Structures are given as C-alpha cells and as structure tokens.
Amino acid sequence: MIKITKQIGNSTLEMSSADANLQDFIREAGVFLDMDEKCGMCDSTEITLTTRKVQDGTKFTEYTCKKCGARRPWGTYKDGSGFFLKPWAPKYEKPEA
C-alpha cells in the first residue's frame, strides 16, 4: 500500500492506494504532489478545492484561493487516464450579459 500526505494551505490531503500500481498511482497523485502550498498569485495559504459546473454541464475541479480568487484548474488527459494541473489563473469573472 502506498500512502501520500500533502499539506496544501490549511488543509491536509491524504491519498492511498491498496492495489499498488506505482506508475498509475503517481500519475493520479500528480494533482496533489505538484500542487503549490500557497496561492500562485498572492501567496495566501487559504486554498480550497472546489468543483464548478458550467452551462453545458461540464464539471471543473480546481484549487481556489479564498483570498484573491485565483484558480488552479485540473486538466484531464485526453485518454481519460487521470488528471494534471494547469497553471494558476486569475479569478473567474462572469462575462457581462
């Protein structure tokens, strides 16, 4: 069994795998392992993990800074084999209607 504990901001994330295919596990765990411990925009450690749903029903998972609203979205590999981290982006502003 492999276990990873990662401190992100004020939260501790824990991930473990019983069926140890190390390569798959590390790939899946990349979104935790590669994550910064603080916001890439304002250095705040008030980071939370959120899921946002857009109009067509697609769901986006992203780390969000509670202080400045910056986001670090999760990307999905085209073959569906896991996630990767996209760069930090500024706060999502709804387009003017």
Ligand SMILES: [Zn+2]
């Ligand atoms: Zn921030």
